[in-house]
Amino acid sequence: MISERYKLxxxxxxxxxxxxxxxxxxxDFPGCAERxxxxxxxxxxxxxxxxxxxxxxxxxxxxQLAVQQSIDGKWNCDEVTSAxxxxxxxxxTGLGNHQRINTLLQLxxxxxxxxxxxxxxxxxxxxLRHEHLLEISSHLWDSVGLWAYRTGQMDLLEExxxxxxxxxxxVMPQESWQRLNLMFQLRRGSASRRDIEEYIRLMRMxxxxxxxxxxxxxxAEQLGIWDEELQAAVEExxxxxxxxxxxxxxxxxxxxIRS
Numbered sequence: 001m002i003s004e005r006y007k008l009x010x011x012x013x014x015x016x017x018x019x020x021x022x023x024x025x026x027x028d029f030p031g032c033a034e035r036x037x038x039x040x041x042x043x044x045x046x047x048x049x050x051x052x053x054x055x056x057x058x059x060x061x062x063x064q065l066a067v068q069q070s071i072d073g074k075w076n077c078d079e080v081t082s083a084x085x086x087x088x089x090x091x092x093t094g095l096g097n098h099q100r101i102n103t104l105l106q107l108x109x110x111x112x113x114x115x116x117x118x119x120x121x122x123x124x125x126x127x128l129r130h131e132h133l134l135e136i137s138s139h140l141w142d143s144v145g146l147w148a149y150r151t152g153q154m155d156l157l158e159e160x161x162x163x164x165x166x167x168x169x170x171v172m173p174q175e176s177w178q179r180l181n182l183m184f185q186l187r188r189g190s191a192s193r194r195d196i197e198e199y200i201r202l203m204r205m206x207x208x209x210x211x212x213x214x215x216x217x218x219x220a221e222q223l224g225i226w227d228e229e230l231q232a233a234v235e236e237x238x239x240x241x242x243x244x245x246x247x248x249x250x251x252x253x254x255x256x257i258r259s
Contacts, residue, residue, distance in 0.1 A: 002135045006095050009055045014171075016056075017063070018248065026245035027206030029070040036064045054096025058087070058103040066110065070207065077115035083107060090132075097132035102140055105133075109147035121153055138169035142176055149183040149215065157184055171248055175202045186219045193225050200230065203237045204246040 016039060023031035038044075040060050045053045061083055069075050087104040091097050105127050112118045119127075124147065128136065136144070145160035147153075161180045169176040178199045185191035199216075203209050212234070220226040 002098070002137075003095070005051070006055070006098065006134075009052045009095065010059075012052070013056055013059050014248075017060075021248050022245045024067065024207065025205040025248075026242055027070075027210075029067050032067045033064070033071065036060055036067060040064065051093040051095040054091045054093055055099040058096070058099040061086075062103045062107055065107065070210075075111055075114045080107070080111055080115045094132075094134075098134045101127060101130045101133045102137070105140060106143045109143040112147065112150055118151070119147075121151070121156070124156075136163070138164055138167055138173075138176065139171070142169070142180070145180045145183060146215070149187055152187065154187060157187060175199075175204075175208070178202055179208075182216060186216060186223070189223065191220065191223060191225060193230070196220055196225065196230060197233070200233050200237060203234075204241055204244075206238065206241045209234060209238050209241060 017035075020032045020035040023029075023035075040057070045057055048056065065076070065079060065083060068079070084104065084107065087100050087107065091100050105124075108119050108124070108127070124144075127133075128144070141160045141163045145157055145164070148157035148160060157180075161184045164177050164180055182191060182195050182199045185195050196216075199212070203212060217226065217234075220230075
């Protein structure tokens with residue numbers, strides 16, 4: 001079971017990164033990258049308690065890679081390989097090692113086969129059972145669901161969907177649930193036009209829409225449930241996201257750590 005200390009560290013990271021997520025939601029990825037670089041400076045990380053420093057570095061290094069991928073339109077495979085090597089080495093604290101495995105799973109899930117052969121289902125499940133992974137959060141189930149959707153692992157996709165249903169995310173819970181529901185229905189071949197409409201209605205961030213276009217729209221087209229009206233709805237959501245963005249709101253727990 002994850003500790004209250006870890007939850008406070010994650011709350012602190014969310015407060016630190018809140019300003020950059022507005023840029024991220026609008027598709028201003030260079031603005032995000034600049035702020036992440038500032039947060040990753042060794043002097044700032046060394047000023048934190050060891051567990052907070054390790055958790056933040058794992059979290060921010062993944063975020064840095066993901067934002068750079070959005071800028072370049074592809075993964076920087078040298079940087080991905082370097083990050084995987086770093087994340088494969090034990091850290092000093094229990095919470096740091098939990099975040100290390102959590103981040104490694106996220107990174108491998110999102111990169112997939114974009115930088116060489118992806119993981120097998122056995123390798124992926126081995127990481128999910130890693131002794132240092134203290135729990136699988138709703139956020140991590142989001143990443144697991146994407147990997148399972150891409151690779152056609154229906155049992156794992158269903159498991160991710162069930163876990164999000166039982167324990168909703170504390171950030172954008174409806175969007176997360178509808179996203180995995182749509183992936184599950186698309187993969188099963190039972191998605192309806194309404195499933196797609198419901199998710200489009202919830203899309204408020206440019207990265208959400210880019211993911212939808214790349215991952216979900218092609219399968220909807222294959223199933224014959226895509227049309228010009230849905231395309232126009234996506235374009236409208238993209239325009240709104242670029243203009244307005246989205247401020248992520250979460251309830252902060254009582255307590256404070258060094259930041």
